[in-house]
Amino acid sequence: MRPVYMISGGITKFAKAHPDKDFRLMVKEAFDYAMIDLPGLHRELIDGSVCSYFSDHFTRQLKAGAMVQDYLGLCPKPSRRVEGGGATGGLCFQSAWEAVASGRMEVCLAMGFETMSRVNTWKGNEFIALASDTNFDYPLGGFYSGYYAMMVRRHMHEFGTSVEQMAKVAIKNHANALYNPYAQSPALLTIADVRSSPMVATPLTILDICQMSDGAAVAILASEEMAQQLCSNPARIIGIGCGTDAMRMADRPHGEVPLLPHESAADYADLKYPGVHSFRGGRTAAALAYRMAGITHPVEELDFVELHDAYTSSEIQTCEDLGLCRYGEGGAFVNSGAPFLTNIDYGLQFSPDSRWPKIPINPSGGLLACGHPVGATGLMQAVFAFWQLQGTITKHLGNATLQLPDAKRGLIHSHAGTGTYITASILEKV
Amino acid sequence: MNKNAKLPETDEGTILFNTNPIIIKQHYGIDYIHSYAQDSPFFAGLAQKKLLGSRCPACVYIYATPRSHCMQCGGTTDWYELPKQGRIHTYTTCYAGGEAFLKETPYTLILVEFDGVDTLLLSRLVGAEPDEVTIGMEVRARFRRNAKFNATDIYFVPA
Numbered sequence: 001m002r003p004v005y006m007i008s009g010g011i012t013k014f015a016k017a018h019p020d021k022d023f024r025l026m027v028k029e030a031f032d033y034a035m036i037d038l039p040g041l042h043r044e045l046i047d048g049s050v051c052s053y054f055s056d057h058f059t060r061q062l063k064a065g066a067m068v069q070d071y072l073g074l075c076p077k078p079s080r081r082v083e084g085g086g087a088t089g090g091l092c093f094q095s096a097w098e099a100v101a102s103g104r105m106e107v108c109l110a111m112g113f114e115t116m117s118r119v120n121t122w123k124g125n126e127f128i129a130l131a132s133d134t135n136f137d138y139p140l141g142g143f144y145s146g147y148y149a150m151m152v153r154r155h156m157h158e159f160g161t162s163v164e165q166m167a168k169v170a171i172k173n174h175a176n177a178l179y180n181p182y183a184q185s186p187a188l189l190t191i192a193d194v195r196s197s198p199m200v201a202t203p204l205t206i207l208d209i210c211q212m213s214d215g216a217a218v219a220i221l222a223s224e225e226m227a228q229q230l231c232s233n234p235a236r237i238i239g240i241g242c243g244t245d246a247m248r249m250a251d252r253p254h255g256e257v258p259l260l261p262h263e264s265a266a267d268y269a270d271l272k273y274p275g276v277h278s279f280r281g282g283r284t285a286a287a288l289a290y291r292m293a294g295i296t297h298p299v300e301e302l303d304f305v306e307l308h309d310a311y312t313s314s315e316i317q318t319c320e321d322l323g324l325c326r327y328g329e330g331g332a333f334v335n336s337g338a339p340f341l342t343n344i345d346y347g348l349q350f351s352p353d354s355r356w357p358k359i360p361i362n363p364s365g366g367l368l369a370c371g372h373p374v375g376a377t378g379l380m381q382a383v384f385a386f387w388q389l390q391g392t393i394t395k396h397l398g399n400a401t402l403q404l405p406d407a408k409r410g411l412i413h414s415h416a417g418t419g420t421y422i423t424a425s426i427l428e429k430v
Numbered sequence: 431m432n433k434n435a436k437l438p439e440t441d442e443g444t445i446l447f448n449t450n451p452i453i454i455k456q457h458y459g460i461d462y463i464h465s466y467a468q469d470s471p472f473f474a475g476l477a478q479k480k481l482l483g484s485r486c487p488a489c490v491y492i493y494a495t496p497r498s499h500c501m502q503c504g505g506t507t508d509w510y511e512l513p514k515q516g517r518i519h520t521y522t523t524c525y526a527g528g529e530a531f532l533k534e535t536p537y538t539l540i541l542v543e544f545d546g547v548d549t550l551l552l553s554r555l556v557g558a559e560p561d562e563v564t565i566g567m568e569v570r571a572r573f574r575r576n577a578k579f580n581a582t583d584i585y586f587v588p589a
Contacts, residue, residue, distance in 0.1 A: 140552060141537060154519065202560060251495055
């Protein structure tokens with residue numbers, strides 16, 4: 001395998017609905033943004049593409065990827081569609097990485113979208129729940145928020161995680177998004193706001209849950225030679241990992257924790273894992289990505305993380321899977337303020353903890369505040385991470401608030417189902 | 431050849447939400463011919479008030495759901511009748527759901543753990559108010575009298 005770089009990215013505004021643009025035009029908008037941002041790159045230099053969108057039900061158009069390919073003027077170059085639930089965008093990014101790493105392509109376009117506004121929210125929930133076992137899980141409610149509510153209820157039982165800690169995640173991500181014009185629902189919230197918003201599935205309120213969106217994003221990846229030729233500040237992709245778990249969360253085993261290099265078996269002497277409180281696929285994805293990148297102490301060696309916070313609870317669970325803190329410490333990790341930006345007033349008091357240096361989680365606002373147009377989401381994370389590492393946040397977002405002063409290495413994390421497909425990819429400033 | 435050929439006009443119109451851009455109502459519906467295939471005995475069991483899981487004889491591992499092949503060794507499992515009483519491993523009360531389920535809200539989902547069984551079962555709990563449900567609470571299986579041959583044929587009540 002040869003080194004792979006991200007050389008440009010683009011994104012549309014994520015919004016509840018974009019009735020004025022179909023999926024082809026949304027991707028075109030993100031693609032044009034990425035092309036204009038890298039003037040040396042011309043369409044002839046793109047060897048092919050991978051297209052990500054989650055649901056044929058939302059799109060009501062099979063082979064929609066082929067329509068994007070022709071709309072962008074990329075025919076007859078190679079292309080294919082990648083689909084893996086919520087992780088669709090992350091899988092697409094990794095598929096494009098494979099195309100370049102293998103030598104099959106010099107420049108590969110990863111492009112993703114979702115058009116979720118075409119049905120009402122509750123029909124949309126039904127469509128999403130079709131990505132759970134339709135014989136055994138779907139008929140009981142057709143509702144992913146119910147599954148996540150059960151997972152966090154068990155997390156609270158095992159580890160003492162609180163709804164206030166979860167609310168702080170919502171506060172952080174919505175407040176970060178105040179400085180991200182691409183985000184769907186920026187807001188300055190309080191714990192009382194989160195807890196008094198409509199209850200969806202106990203203990204998750206509507207502000208604990210991301211929203212459905214229309215949107216598109218693209219990431220352009222290239223070989224070292226092409227990256228050097230085309231881009232003065234590319235980001236190198238130094239680690240790639242993916243993990244899986246059983247579709248029915250009821251089927252998950254209760255066994256031993258797969259350890260990261262900085263952990264020991266004694267840390268988890270009494271923990272039955274993954275149960276329904278943790279994501280074995282996320283831990284596996286992280287372990288593979290860290291091994292490839294040579295990372296042995298993630299919280300020390302990463303500067304920021306853009307992770308799949310479809311729920312406030314899943315951000316807490318995922319920080320543990322990624323080894324940013326130990327299993328069970330996710331709530332305390334939030335309380336410490338470690339995942340918050342230092343230059344934003346969240347209206348919260350923190351209890352700093354020497355275990356954790358500052359490591360901003362979802363500085364972009366994440367899914368909770370940016371929105372979650374499924375096939376675009378994992379690529380949206382790549383774009384924001386890329387801009388962070390380039391130091392071009394001010395140029396792209398119009399203000400410097402979310403620009404981390406010295407970001408050298410970031411991790412993006414994409415997640416499907418109740419943890420059925422999970423990807424982790426690590427980007428490094430060149 | 432008929433140079434004046436016309437498509438027949440109909441009086442079926444289109445529901446129009448907006449004109450700029452044009453937004454219309456488009457219907458899509460489908461009935462599947464669905465087979466439960468190798469999981470069929472599970473649903474047949476529910477109709478006979480029996481709850482069947484799967485046991486791997488090689489791994490001596492018992493699943494609280496039908497899996498005709500073991501997730502660990504790949505070998506064929508045997509059907510295993512689960513106890514009719516278990517405990518709540520975790521729970522939630524849903525005040526929303528997929529469109530088809532909105533009329534059933536609020537409803538309570540539970541994952542049930544059984545003694546001697548290695549995995550869990552997702553089901554509905556009825557007969558308890560949301561604030562009466564706790565982790566560890568004993569629950570008892572009940573079955574619909576007239577089976578629908580779906581996963582709602584079994585549900586749980588406080589034991």
